[in-house]
Amino acid sequence: MQATESAIRTVVEEVLAELGKTPKQVNGTAPHFKPTADPGGIRVVSSGAVAGQSSSPAIEAAPNSGDWGVFQSVDAAVTAADAAFQQLSKSTVENRDIVVNIVKTMCEQRAEEWGRKEFEETKIGRLDHKIAKLKIIKQVPGTEWLKPNCFSGDHGISLEEQAPFGVIGAITPVTHSLPTLAGNIVNMVAAGNSIIFNPHPSGAKIACEGVQAFNKAIFEKTGIQNLITIIGTPTIESANEIFHHRKVRMLCVTGGPAVGRAALGAKKRAVVAGPGNPPVVVDETADLDNAAKSIVAGAAFDNNLLCIGEKEVFAVQSIFDRLLEAVSKNGGFLLNSSQVDALTKLAFSPPKEAGGHPVLNRDFIGKDAAYLAQQIGVSVPANTEILFGETDTTNPFVPEEQMMPFIPFVRARDTMHAIELAYEFEHGFGHTAIIHSRNVHAMTVMGRLMNTTLFVKNGPSMAGLGLGGEGYLSFSVATPTGEGVTNPGTFTRTRRCVMVDELRVV
Structure with a gap:
């Protein structure tokens, strides 16, 4: 057991994620998130831009561009996330790696600050473990998980690759607000998607602060704006609007049974982390x-x-x-x-x-x-x-x-x-x-x-x-829908590209 204990502590004392509760009003009113930063002038970057490159002069942010990803309107947030997905799709896998590394590095470097803020906001759990859960985000798999399949024969060659869905709508719990959000970003962006989050109201402030910090660093390094969006004042209604928005192509719910059932009724692909009683x-x-x-x-x-x-x-x-x-x-x-x-x-x-x-x-x-x-x-x-x-x-x-x-x-x-x-x-x-x-x-x-x-x-x-x-780490364990411990492959769709009677070299 000493070896096990040592391993757990080396990996940051222990860990992981429980599924939170259904997003709802708190004491009758949803907590209002007050943005902490003014984006000021931001760059518009050509669709082919890579890290550090810009082809257009700085301009003022559009009225509906949000505050570094924080929006009050679901439609505005989804529209911004969809625009970011189009940019990411025309970008490189290297830029996905950059995003993954930004999230992992910031979670480790700011673990004590963000862990304390989450503990103070949610008032549940243990401070040392809030910090630990952020430090271990580095163990969530990224683009290295994605592997193509190839088939070669008398009639040519076929290549299957794991392609993104587009904009993913995600619900995060109060029990692990920022760690679940960060882990989902690593998995989903590694797979090539953008995201709109509806956090639990009791953990919304720290979730919004994390999104702002991530987006600023992502924009600085890749030129992609609003790759991660979030509803600043989340409610049941905003969650339902995300579930049914036509531009949201996939859902991921880490929460209680009610919100899971709601996601499954949305008539689109849903990855649902359900309840447990281990x-x-x-x-x-x-x-x-x-x-x-x-x-x-x-x-x-x-x-x-x-x-x-x-x-x-x-x-x-x-x-x-x-x-x-x-x-x-x-x-x-x-x-x-x-x-x-x-x-x-x-x-x-x-x-x-x-x-x-x-x-x-x-x-x-x-x-x-x-x-x-x-x-x-x-x-x-x-x-x-x-x-x-x-x-x-x-x-x-x-x-x-x-x-x-x-x-x-x-x-x-x-x-x-x-x-x-x-x-x-x-x-x-x-x-x-x-x-x-x-x-x-x-x-x-x-x-x-x-x-x-x-x-x-x-x-x-x-x-x-x-x-x-x-094994590997994830803060979303999908039990009712069967995906299990989620990874970047969970958030992809398989596409096959076929060349008939050509390209073989043998």
């Missing part, structure tokens, strides 16, 4: 110290805001008590039954209607373990990463996708019982599941049954996104 199975063959460290690392990351984060643990009876002890030694604080009951009553309200879901107390989302403990009159050590306690399956913390650092532990009779419980309470979302075991057969049975997009064995959940495990 279960953890621990059997009698597991390395309990490794399992404990992994559970704490994954559940504690950004106070369990990640969609892939460990949400409930099903452990077999024979090792259950020893696992609890191991978690206590690795940053977990064990609550007794009365304390668990007290926290549950504060964290959830009864369903509003018969057969409905318990209502999550949103004031608890993304708060520190110490804050949760304080609400029930408990004082915890300074190094406490998570709270945890034994429950049964009727406790709302088990079936509900809560996003706070309290993890319910449920006793199972044996490995198969634990796997069956994991399957039941993952709810068929197909998102993420985790097992700690040395029994390959148990891993195989669980993997086939769960059929999740991410299936992590003997490590923290972040290992499923290349953080302490192999």
Whole structure:
């Protein structure tokens, strides 16, 4: 586990992205973003311009050109993004690389500043992890991911390449506002697209600031204006307008179930990152110290805001008590039954209607373990990463996708019982599941049954996104639509170019 822990920290302590909530008004009014910079005079560059070259004198910005990509009108933002796409299409792959490097470099260099601003604006998660999520944007794949296919035979040669869609409409969550936006830019622009973002209102200010900074640097290096656009005052209505705008060719939604369903109803290609309730199975063959460290690392990351984060643990009876002890030694604080009951009553309200879901107390989302403990009159050590306690399956913390650092532990009779419980309470979302075991057969049975997009064995959940495990990073994990961990290829369409009876050299 030391190697895993070291790898995670080297890669910037841990990571990734949960899917946020449906864009909506906050306290009845959407937050208004006040632009922080005046674009002043900007250049008009010929369609064939490359980095640093301009063929026209500087002119004043057009009235609808926005403030370095920040717009209040969806139509104006889409029009600007479409114009930028036309420029990018006539440009070079080298310019796509320039954009990718700008975003990655700025996220790393300004991680502390932007992480702090996002933390102050959203008021959820952990500051150190907000910073970490920006630093690891450098691991999101770029143009190197795009590979052509070629077919040669008696009748000539055919070349298939990954071509862009055009303007992509993207929804970003409050849980990872700027990291999701930045990761999407890397993937989408590497694929040759431009983007219009509708951020979650509670994370709109930092998202807009990031877009402005990126656009200024992109324009300076490539001459392309408004490659990234964003709605400064986002609402449900602006999201819906983006979904149905005729010039938006593709959608990418990282958010709650409602906004995902809305995107799928827009009658265009949609990549949707849906909800998750990742279960953890621990059997009698597991390395309990490794399992404990992994559970704490994954559940504690950004106070369990990640969609892939460990949400409930099903452990077999024979090792259950020893696992609890191991978690206590690795940053977990064990609550007794009365304390668990007290926290549950504060964290959830009864369903509003018969057969409905318990209502999550949103004031608890993304708060520190110490804050949760304080609400029930408990004082915890300074190094406490998570709270945890034994429950049964009727406790709302088990079936509900809560996003706070309290993890319910449920006793199972044996490995198969634990796997069956994991399957039941993952709810068929197909998102993420985790097992700690040395029994390959148990891993195989669980993997086939769960059929999740991410299936992590003997490590923290972040290992499923290349953080302490192999693979690559993305902040959009498309489960309902099947694309999985998104990459530049996700945002392309395949085009085939055919030469008949010519061009072969053999």
